Amino acid sequence: MSVDLGLVRQMWRLMEPVHALVYYAPEVFARFAKLGFDTETRWPSYFPLRSAPLGAVGPELVAATFYSFNPAMVREHIPAAWRTATPDDVLAARRDGVDEALGTLTTAIDLREAVDLARRLVDGVSTVGRPLGAANADLPWPDEPHLALWHAATVLREIRGDGHVAALLTAGLDPVESLVSFAGVGAAPRAVFASRGWSDEDWDAAARRLVERGWLDEDGSATDAGHAGRDEVERMTDELAAPAYRALGAEQLGRFAQLVMPVTMAVVHTGLLPRQSTLGLSR
Template sequence: MSIELGMVRQMWKLLEPVHAIVYYAPEVFDRSKKLGFDVETRWPSYFPLRAAPLGAAGPELVSAAFYSFNPAMVRAHVPAAWRITTPRDVLEARLAGVGEALRRLAGDHDVTEAADLARRLAETTGTAGRPLGAANADLPWPTDPHLVLWHAATILRETRGDGHVAALLTAGLDPTEALVSFAAVGAAPVEVFESRGWSGEQWADAQRRLVERGWMNTDGTATPVGEAGRDEVERTTDELAAPAYRQLGAEKVGRLAQLVMPVTMALVSSGLLPMRSTLGMGR
């Protein structure tokens, strides 16, 4: 049985919450606070937690890799993070915090088999031209099954994200246009995308450019051209992520989905993850 792109997208939706718990679990916030980060808001710890595999990267590199954030927002957080602590300390803190969180939230679910399959999937995913995926793949594998599952989900997630950036670039969508066009197809309310730090003027300028390209109507909704363009971006993203799934095979991918589902449901039902996200996903 072949791997269909729908299965690739469904696996992303199943594994995304496993990865994303690093940005919302109180255990990670506690570790981040001990390092010296302000955890009253999300962003002072988010940027170093995600960027640490790149080393002490500057705001230009982080803006390029993360793509959708206003560079001014990145500049406000990234240099400051490396004045507080080191990437090595952040990597240690995020592993320790995630391990505690997953062991608590996953409860009695045995994740050993899921971790093994997820690792096999992550180790076969291509990281050429994928800086965030490759940076995470360069890190040593943990031994605890909960952390193996999380590390695999993170490699797969960031590799897919790098591919998504490639798809956006191919479609000619700059960072602001990527968000505006996604909001236009109803992926999430415009207010959700405000978290990326773009001003109202910058948002309006991107909308005007997309109207001129025929992707958007003046009321902020997508035209058929815009809907087709966004569909193509998502299809390309799935296709770029698909080779590893095809190599693992439909039977094992299906087994991984079966094993991960209760863990994902436990994470979603915890209430820690946001109701709506800039990825077009919600709980």
């Protein structure tokens, strides 16, 4: 079936907040604190929370799959996280935290039809070459509708993320350059990308490489070539994510969006999610 790539991107924007709740919900942090993690800042729980489907893997694999983070930052938290809790403990904590957080937000929303369509979307994904997406797809489907919807959003999100890494590699952008070039097109201010752990020297060196490549002006803003390059990265990301959405078709995607929108808005209205992020959702 034919589905416009613009619709693929819209579906990502719709589902991303549903997935992202896990990184900000107090209910999730409370369970991680019980496991022994420092929850005063986001990162000690973030790295195990997101990588746990891969198992008790080392920092090199986590840095490779997360891509944009400074590997030194990853090494601060992995493998130390697995000395605090096992991946199974982490998966249980994130599931139980999302169960409480999202369950509270969706008590008045009938999710049965949305979950049916979400399952069909996930059935249409290709996990080939997508380690984080595949690891999450390997996890069992929850019985509770709100958790099943969150599981689907997570699988689709990580499938897309793996494809985005492939698009960045194809464009010849290393992890720092991927951030600098994205800031150059106005995705978010430079300060937002500092969360990825790169030094000013790392950032400035990447900017110089992109100036030499013709992607950035000296002031750090994207040139026409830089805009075109980033547009192609996003187009390829959408294209790599598209098969699942094409399998469902535009009409049923429209119905799915209608059913999921109340959940997305309920998450957004909590005020827990940041207004700006490295994903460029506010663009």
